[in-house]
Amino acid sequence: MRRMLAALAFVLFAAAPATAQQQPGSDVAEDLPAGVAEEQITVSSTYGGSYITVFGVNPDRRGRGDIVVVLRGPTEPATVMRKRRVPDWQFPFGLWVNGDPVRFSEAPAFFAVLSNRPLREIASPESIWRYQLDPAASAQLASAVPAGGDPSAYRAALVRLRRDQGLYQWYSRPPQEGVRGGLTAYQGGLFRAVVRLPANAPIAQYHADTYLFRDGRLISRQRIPIMIARVGVERTIHDLATNVSWLYGIVTVLLALLAGWGAAVIFRRP
Amino acid sequence: MPVAVLLILLVSGAVGFVSGMVGVGGGFIMTPALLFMGIPAPVAVATGASQIAATSFSGIMTQTRRKAVDWRMGLLLSIGGVIGGSAGVALFERLLRLGQLDLIVSVLYLVLLSSVGLLMVRESYRFWRGRPPKSVSILRRPLKSIAHNLPFRLRFPRSGLYISVLPPLGIGFGIGALSAIMGIGGGFILIPAMIYLLRMPTNVVIGTSQFQVLVISSLIVVLQSVATQTVDLVLALLLMAGGVVGAQIGARVGAGIKAEYVRGILGALLVAASAKFLLDLVIPPEEVYLLGGGIG
Numbered sequence: 001m002r003r004m005l006a007a008l009a010f011v012l013f014a015a016a017p018a019t020a021q022q023q024p025g026s027d028v029a030e031d032l033p034a035g036v037a038e039e040q041i042t043v044s045s046t047y048g049g050s051y052i053t054v055f056g057v058n059p060d061r062r063g064r065g066d067i068v069v070v071l072r073g074p075t076e077p078a079t080v081m082r083k084r085r086v087p088d089w090q091f092p093f094g095l096w097v098n099g100d101p102v103r104f105s106e107a108p109a110f111f112a113v114l115s116n117r118p119l120r121e122i123a124s125p126e127s128i129w130r131y132q133l134d135p136a137a138s139a140q141l142a143s144a145v146p147a148g149g150d151p152s153a154y155r156a157a158l159v160r161l162r163r164d165q166g167l168y169q170w171y172s173r174p175p176q177e178g179v180r181g182g183l184t185a186y187q188g189g190l191f192r193a194v195v196r197l198p199a200n201a202p203i204a205q206y207h208a209d210t211y212l213f214r215d216g217r218l219i220s221r222q223r224i225p226i227m228i229a230r231v232g233v234e235r236t237i238h239d240l241a242t243n244v245s246w247l248y249g250i251v252t253v254l255l256a257l258l259a260g261w262g263a264a265v266i267f268r269r270p
Numbered sequence: 271m272p273v274a275v276l277l278i279l280l281v282s283g284a285v286g287f288v289s290g291m292v293g294v295g296g297g298f299i300m301t302p303a304l305l306f307m308g309i310p311a312p313v314a315v316a317t318g319a320s321q322i323a324a325t326s327f328s329g330i331m332t333q334t335r336r337k338a339v340d341w342r343m344g345l346l347l348s349i350g351g352v353i354g355g356s357a358g359v360a361l362f363e364r365l366l367r368l369g370q371l372d373l374i375v376s377v378l379y380l381v382l383l384s385s386v387g388l389l390m391v392r393e394s395y396r397f398w399r400g401r402p403p404k405s406v407s408i409l410r411r412p413l414k415s416i417a418h419n420l421p422f423r424l425r426f427p428r429s430g431l432y433i434s435v436l437p438p439l440g441i442g443f444g445i446g447a448l449s450a451i452m453g454i455g456g457g458f459i460l461i462p463a464m465i466y467l468l469r470m471p472t473n474v475v476i477g478t479s480q481f482q483v484l485v486i487s488s489l490i491v492v493l494q495s496v497a498t499q500t501v502d503l504v505l506a507l508l509l510m511a512g513g514v515v516g517a518q519i520g521a522r523v524g525a526g527i528k529a530e531y532v533r534g535i536l537g538a539l540l541v542a543a544s545a546k547f548l549l550d551l552v553i554p555p556e557e558v559y560l561l562g563g564g565i566g
Contacts, residue, residue, distance in 0.1 A: 045504070081369050081562035083555050095377075095551045098369050098562055157559030237503055241495065250497030252503055253488045256320045256510060260327030263514040 007052075010096040012093060024034050030221035033057045034210040039224075041197070042231040049199040051180060052226060055210045058189030065214035066115060066122040068191035069183060070133060071226075073110025073167075074204045077142070079103050080158050081147065102154045105142035109202040112136040114183040114193045115219040119172060124216040131211065135159050135168045278505065281307060281511045282321070286460045286516025289325075291532050295483065296513060297322045297454035298386070302379055302543050309505070311372045315362070315453035316494035320457040323487040325517060333477030340428040340474045344481035346435055347460075350442025351449070351486040358450025359493040362424045365451075366498055369562030372549075376482040378452050380547040386458065387540030394534025398452050398461055413451030429470045429478075446486050450493075455483040 034056030041050050054069050079102045085094040113133055115122055123133060132138040136155050144149045162168040175182035175194060183193040193210075205227055212220040230238050240248045281303050289296030297318055304314035332338050421433030440464050445456040460479045464470045466525040470478070495501045524532060 035308045054415070054447075079369065079562045081560050083558045083560065085554070092375075093552060095373075096553075096555055097373050098560065099560060101369060134515070159364070161559065161561050189475075204370060241499055245499060246492060248503070249492030249501060252320050252501055252506055253323055253491050253493065255503075255507065256323040256488070256491070257327050259510040259514055260324040260329075261331065263324070264328040264331040268517040 002133065008167075026261040030222060031222040032059055032210050032212055032220040034208075034222045034224060036208055036224050036226055038226070038227060040227045042229060043203050043234055044232050045234045046231075047199060047234065049201070050197050051152045052192040052195045052197055052208070054195075054210065055226070056191055056210055058185075058191065058212060059220055060212070060214070063189045065212050065219060067098065067183065067185065068152075068211040068213060069114040069117065069121060069135060069191075069192075069195075069197045070209045070211070071110070071112040071114075071204050072108055072207050073176050074108075074206075075106040075138065076109050077105055078107040078139070078158060079169075080154050080161070082154075082157075093199075100146040100149055101143075102149065102151075104158065105140045106114065107137050107158060107162075108168075109204070110167050110197070110206065111138070112171070114195065115172040115189075116174055116183045116185050117172060122213045123211075123218070127213070128216060131141070133141070133211075135162065156265050165200060166196075166232075167201060169195065171195075174201045188199040194221065197228070201228075203230055206254065214220065271381055275508060276355035277307070278508045281515035282509045282512030286325075286513035287520035287523070288516075288520075288536060289337065289513075290517035290520025291527070292529070292536050293521075293524070295322060295325055295455035295457045296517065297449075297456075298379075298382060298452070298458065299540075300509065300513065301375075301453040302383065302547075305379075306376075306543075306546070310500075311375045312362075312366055312498060312500040313502055314474070315451070316490070316498060316500040316503045317374060317509065318453035319449070319487045319490040319494065320506040321355075322449075322453075322482055323491060323512040324457060325485065326457075326484040329480040329516060330477065331332075333480060336477070338428055338474050339477035340470070341481070342424075343426050343429055343431075343438060343464075343468075343470065343474075344425075344460075344478045344485075346438040347445075347478070347482040348443035348485040350444075351446035351482055352442075352489055353490050354443035354446025354448075355450050355486050356446075356493060357443075358447035359490060359497055361447070362451055362494070363497045366500075374454065376547050376551055379396075380544050380551070382452070382454075383540045383544035383547070387537045387544060390537025391541065392537075394530050394537060397528075397530035398534070425453060429468075429474055431468070431470065433468060441467065442482060445482070449483075449486050450490050455487060457483055460539050478489045514541055 023202060037053035037055065041052070050069060058065060058067060079101050081098045082097045083096045086097050087094055091263060113119065118127065119133060128134050129137045135160050139155055139158055145154060159168055171182040173182060174184045181194050181196045183191060184193045205225060208224045208226055209217055210222045240251070282300065283298045284295055285303050288299060300321060301314050301318045304318065305311060330339065345536050362371065365374055380462045415431040417437040420434045423432055424435050441460065445460050448454060449456050456481050461475050462483065464475050464479060465472065491501055
């Protein structure tokens with residue numbers, strides 16, 4: 001019995017540091033007091049995007065350090081292609097066609113990072129990479145880059161294209177006049193972060209992560225789930241389209257026939 | 271689909287108006303209009319099919335009352351079309367996964383719009399110069415064509431024909447495949463093919479072609495819903511509402527205007543649209559990278 005206990009203790013002690021090393025930053029406290037204003041956001045048929053508000057308190061009594069808030073959507077595979085001219089030799093007419101695809105096994109479908117001063121001044125480049133405070137850091141390349149292609153150019157292109165769609169956002173100062181969105185720090189260590197969630201952002205489970213950095217090092221953090229879900233007609237249509245897609249098609253056709261029949265009856269010529 | 275509802279209603283209404291005035295189905299105007307509005311090609315093509323189904327069903331109801339549908343021929347064309355449409359949707363899905371769908375759609379529209387547009391402009395110009403178009407010869411159709419000599423002949427009482435089943439199957443297949451990839455009904459290709467290749471009498475041509483278009487577009491809506499999930503029900507409803515109402519108003523207005531002039535203007539518009547497709551393909555892009563392999 002004692003030997004068994006000793007063996008168990010040994011296993012526990014031996015295993016504990018190993019898991020700690022595998023989890024990046026598990027030596028970091030997870031006690032940052034934070035919350036979200038809306039734990040669930042509902043998407044109806046008139047949905048045109050929304051705002052997510054994260055608030056909390058800097059646990060440091062003297063208010064030292066900087067707060068960074070990251071709102072992450074689900075990670076999904078993505079493909080980035082590069083246009084090339086066909087024929088590529090000097091011919092007066094050439095067509096620009098899509099080619100050279102590079103696949104990312106995972107990339108965040110939505111990503112917003114907020115701080116009240118530039119992130120590079122708050123966290124070291126290693127920390128930014130380690131805690132994935134930048135969308136490029138969490139995009140995992142899955143396929144080989146074609147000859148003559150640059151992996152970092154593809155990664156940068158993914159980030160740029162998603163940024164242009166409003167899916168990747170950076171805020172490095174408090175909300176400005178006329179722009180709702182950014183991180184505001186108040187007296188007593190209170191902070192509030194507001195992110196604009198565009199209508200094209202994926203409807204899924206999100207996570208709001210808050211981090212406290214001091215002297216470039218992560219001190220404390222907190223993770224809060226936020227659910228974005230369809231409701232009402234929007235939900236019915238979406239469930240139908242994904243789960244019973246043949247029925248969705250038939251319903252669409254029946255509606256088309258109804259519309260055609262209605263038009264023929266209403267506009268029937270005497 | 272964050273595009274304004276009112277804008278889509280206006281555009282589909284305008285497209286319906288033009289198609290009603292000229293007497294064409296409108297798919298080959300609607301799909302490019304949706305593309306120019308920034309709706310992704312897969313969604314535009316697949317959703318457009320539902321609007322085509324609505325328009326053709328409305329047309330068939332009128333044609334059936336006039337007994338102007340050759341059901342047997344329509345069925346045969348539809349069988350070919352079902353095979354062609356299924357093959358087209360499979361190809362569509364493959365191209366979508368490869369990230370090449372937009373390119374193929376653009377090239378096909380470039381060819382289609384420029385040729386149809388130029389034909390319309392030429393016809394209109396001839397009319398304006400006082401020369402009757404050659405298509406008058408449709409009325410004096412020659413009695414025999416290749417369709418009369420091939421095997422597997424069948425009688426078509428409504429059309430007064432005794433021809434092989436192979437040409438209607440082949441024509442149906444081709445229209446079905448094009449319909450799936452381009453989001454067109456294909457009436458403007460089908461009707462000349464029925465007149466010149468099958469030698470069908472003109473009074474049953476429109477009703478019969480609308481029957482085939484209805485079957486194919488309905489099938490495509492269901493297949494696309496399952497294979498690519500690119501049919502947008504809300505967009506489809508807006509297109510149907512705008513397109514159907516616009517077409518009826520267009521038909522009334524068109525009755526008082528010389529069709530040849532309307533065709534000339536439409537032809538010029540189509541040529542302009544094809545030029546836009548060409549420029550998008552030829553001008554060096556500012557952003558050479560793009561997100562691919564999906565509908566984004």
